[in-house]
Amino acid sequence: MVAEMFPILLLLVVVMAMVAGMFVMTHMLGPRRPGDIKLSPYESGMEPVGEPRTRFSIRFYIIAMLFVLFDIEVVFFYPWAVVYKKLLSQGAFILIEMLVFIGLLFVGYMYAWKRGALEWE
Amino acid sequence: MAEAGYAFIDIAVLLVKIALVLGVNLLLLALMTLAERRVAGFMQDRYGPNRVGPEGLFQPIADGVKFLFKEDVIPSHVEKVLYILAPSLVLAPALLTFAVIPFGGTLSAFGREIQLQIANLNVGLLYIFALASLTVYGLVLGGWASNSKYPLLGGLRSSAQMISYEISMGLSVIGVLMIAGSLRLNDVVAQQNTLLFGVLPNWNVFLQPLGFLIFLIAAFAETNRLPFDLPEAEPELVGGYHTEYSSMKFAMFFMGEYVALITSSALITTLYFGGWDFPYVDESALGVWGVVLSVLAFSVKTGFFLFLYLWVRWTLPRFRFDQLMNLGWKVMLPLALLNVVLTGIVMYWVV
């Protein structure tokens, strides 16, 4: 099992070295001519007004919450899909139990839809 | 115990494979930046860049050198550490994902069977999804660390878009996994290496047309390509999360995006178009030539999907943000669930 992961570890080291190398190279090769205007935030030539980090719509937050929940639901599907064919030979229970799972998931989904949580603007 | 299985020759072979995959990925990436502009030129009845080298072939090299020699501006208002970290969080995971994709059959050399794939993991496909889900951090942190209005909005939008389509993407492949009974991409390819009804190649695209369509659309959204490229919507967001970036750090966002493009093309090929399978031919009977054929088949199929990305970019208009979120949550998600249920019921009948 650890042996299976070893190539990934090696690849990770190579990729990290590569990315670090790119940073170092561009940092050393490029010229350096800083200026006040160059280093200020880009706002299409206007003077920046107000805080850049204003509060933003709560919708992003609701979407992120729903994403976490649905992501966990999806994770349950993977082991099920892998053993589905094998357990199907023992009867339909494997199908039925997932239909129950999807049914409950769908109730939550419809609730989210009806309460307008999926609406954007 | 387990790690004792690595002899010197294995590590050498592994290093060659890593060099090959990374090298080909970077080469393709360079070619894609050129192809993007040349194809755009062709479709809009004009020339693309054609001056550097024959047909502009050396243009990517010129671009690369230019990026390296540009001033590495770090604006005074940014969160420095995260600002530098963000582009690497886009590029590094993208370069890692190709590891589990088999790009050819099994080669016999040095007295051992060499799989043309860097790592054959038990969790195969999930490894790709896990890394892909990390790209969000590059975008959202890049936007936040820039400490400027356009990048913050762009970063938030693109991350909201990515997480919305991740669910549909994850659900759309369940059908394929049910048929293959494994998360290993080798098994997924091997299962497609037969004939369907004795006529068609047994590719998942024929068994899972709905799943394929959902996966394709989600892949476009995940790679932030048109018609889903809102984060880069120039007219409204001045470029989105990378507005405050320059030189190589700017290029790294794009490199990450193009590598993700290559990986997703390869993944679509592997999941739905038989991977390295050349239809109607038994590759394992042909020895070395079978391996060459398999790599060729894989490259051609992947190349086609890369072209599809360019083709779509210059054909379809951009979505509005609310349309995009509606499509993801209200159309793709229920369809992907339906696909799982249908596949389950049909398999219950057949088996």
Add this chain to the structure above:
Amino acid sequence: MVTVLFAIFAIIAIASAVLVVAHKNPVYSAIFLIITFFCVAGFFFLLGAQFLGIVQIIVYAGAIMVLFLFVIMLLNLRREVRLPIGRPFQVVFGIAFVAVLVVQILFVIYQGFVSRPLPEGPTVPASLGSVEALGQALFTRYLFPFEVASVLLLAGIIGAIILGRKKLPKEF
């Protein structure tokens, strides 16, 4: 090699976990928490539980921490102001508590390591942590907990929406 990797992961995990609490900027705290989660995933890989390791990354690092970051940005948290250290009895109590905890941990380590060797663990088949084995167990023997989990997730969805429905001043 497994021991070396374990040590590396453990040191990074503890160091970044401390930084989660110690760092003043909440966004950096979130980043360090992600690193901690990665190290935990690394432990799962070392134990041969590939599926759990990858799920750890997908769910915790890939989903929950995105939500955390969104919340931090939604609330527009800036550098926190260091509050003055509390009343003297709080300080004394805190130090005493930490001392008890340290002694306890040292005692357990002494018990487990020094006085008697670790017992040999039961040999498990290498495929125990695979997706196949996990699916087999989850959808036959642990069927009921699986279905209960879906009810729990349903409750989560409803809760999330009710919390999110509270009217907030809209600024974008």
